[in-house]
Amino acid sequence: MTSLHAHLSQAWGARPHRTFLSQPGGHQWSYEEVDSLAASYGASLQARDVTPGDRVMVQVAKSPYAVALYLATLRIGAVFVPLNTAYTPTEVDAFVEDAEPAVVVTGAANARPGSLILEADGSGTLKPGAGVEDVGRSGDDPAAMLYTSGTTGRSKGAVLTNDNLISNAKALVEAWRFHESDVLVHALPIFHVHGLFVALHCAMFTASTVVFLDRFDVGEVKRSLGDATVMMGVPTFYSRLLAAPEPFSGVRLFTSGSAPLTAATHREFEHRTGHAILERYGMTEAGMITSNPYEGARIPGTVGFALPGIEVRVTVDDAVAPPGIAGNVECRGPNVFSGYWRMPDHTAAAFTPDGWLRTGDIGKLDASGRLTLEGRASDMIISGGLNVYPVEVEQVLDAVPGVVEAAVVGLPHPDLGEAVTAFVTTDAAYDEQGARASLDAIARFKHPKQIVEIDALPRNAMGKVLKAELRSRYRSLFS
């Protein structure tokens, strides 16, 4: 029994009638119900000639039907490729070209030639079929591929195996003491590691219940927390909850990740609710890597210790750094992905010669092994838990008539943590409306919250744009 689906179905096998996805004011989906829908979707995909190892690309609204489609893909041994629903057709074209999916499933609003349609209410052209038996998969076989953007602007498909996902889920269940009586408030999207693998897998591996919300709505989340024991969120969730906090007395665990949780938010949340948010750290290529302890001090500004079975080290100039010295954070373990899809050079570059994954983050370990992150090696921006690579936005702006040069940075933002901000030098042909129109080629969460016209971009003697100087000079733009 090595496939992820085999592990999951064994976990809920003894309690098939237990509520899996509970939609407030809506239907309560049992594990059996979701999984038998998955078997039916699996048959439909097989009828479209989807075979093991084929990619199933999915850009659909969050719904129980979408969860069933994920499980269907696992059941037939295909590779699940979820996409952010905010991606534009132009962005999706690039993913389709790269992944060569056997099937693309979208909502009607994002329909593309030949795609199957699945709406949030289950309607569309993806009809349940007769049912399907699980296709056996080994632990090394791919289960999912998630796209991460890169410093070059070209997206890379991170291939995650069955074993990657199984081992990480088990580590989290153990570290966070997940158990069958947990009720998890789920307000995250399900096209990223956080909402799909961290949150849903913890629930599925323990056959516990998920209060399944379409999106983060602060009122709905607060109501749902009344009957819940766990919530997982990005820091923006917590800063929004702080606007009107409550004791949330039934909740045993709040976790935060995908972006740095400020020490101020951590302390304020603890002061006002009594809960010390447990911050953890991960990345698409490795799932979850470290976590603050369930028992023991959750120290604001730190991301805790390596999860069970995972090793973390810090290196400087290729040598392992002693405690207290900041350097490159690297990790190793069964959680680490198998590589980037059809990109052997990028895959090789992602690992050290002795096989550790280079996370791209800068941090330091203390003598007890607790990790503190200090920054990122790249200019990547994390806005509301979503990664944005400046080069992607700069490429669009550079092509706008009237833009001479563009530089994009993340600036501190009270709600989103960092806000995408563009600095442009312009000539007479520039108008901001035209620039905004060009940005429609990329997802709206990547659009600069402000485009600032300046006389000249600060540069060093080599002519390189000094982004740190822009960040420092304009750090109060959004405060």
Ligand code: MCA
């Ligand atoms: C929405 N908008 C954003 C963002 N989200 N702009 C910048 N950054 C964002 N994150 C824009 C929309 O384009 C829209 O713009 C306007 O805000 C309103 O959209 P809406 O959907 O109503 O926004 P929201 O509900 O306020 O969403 C904010 C959010 C959401 C709740 C923070 O972005 C969110 O759920 N983020 C979580 C992302 C996540 O799961 N990340 C995990 C990936 P306009 O008005 O111009 O159209 S990272 C991961 O998985 C790693 C491995 C890990 O460690 O976890």
